Amino acid sequence: MIQPSVSKINKKIIQCQKCPRLSNYIKNVAHVKVKRYTHEKYWGKPLSGFGDPKAKLLIIGLAPAAHGGNRTGRMFTGDSSGDWVAKVLYDNGFATKSTSLKKNDGFELINAYITAAVKCAPPQNKPTKEEINTCSDYLYEELFLLKNVKVIICLGKIAFDALKSILGVKQQKFFHGNNFSYGGKTILCSYHPSRQNTQTGRLRWDQWNKIFLEAKSMLSDKSVFSF
Helix, strand or coil, X not given: CCCHHHHHHHXXXXXXXXXXXXXXXXXXXXXXXXXXXXXXXXCCCCCCCEECCCCCEEEEECCCCCCCXXXXXXXXXXXXXXXXHHHHHHHCCCECCCCCCCCCCCCCECCEEEEECCCCCCHHHCCCHHHHHHHHHHHHHHHHHCCCCCEEEEECHHHHHHHHHHHCCCXXXXXCCCEEEECCEXXXXXXXXXXXXXXXXXXXXXHHHHHHHHHHHXXXXXXXXXX
């Protein structure tokens, strides 16, 4: 069961209309759709995070995909990025199955929680700086409520910069494989598993899997968090 505090912030997120450009865009996408999903009913609302509220692993993405999460109603569900996320989580013991196709499909997270820097799908996957800043209030609340988190994986520079801003980290820069400790937590950086990264070879499966192997190893080594 999701704790009442996490449930409360999730309801706030779903009802949010703070960014007119994003609100209009996700509603329009849900109405117009694309040909392959013509007969499906789109979610067409902001997306809250999901997973285990007692999780020690937190994964922060960029934003829902227009025809992925914005269609299915769950982040990293029903698109190619979701395929990569589901398989790597399952392979490393953080999920109950290796595919994430739709809500209520049996895909559940184990000791992990997924959210995003921006809760609405942005046009061309490019939220504005103002939209990121506005949405960071929700990410801040999630970080506060998910009190057991020990390892945070940032998928892409936007997610990393959003987290940096909240934590007040100034010295660190984004690059794939970067990891550092801050405030009793370890932050890991990975390229986002978007098609433009996975299909071009910028992000290979071995590089991707290594990030989650490191996270699993850190969480199994209690001495890592003894500072």
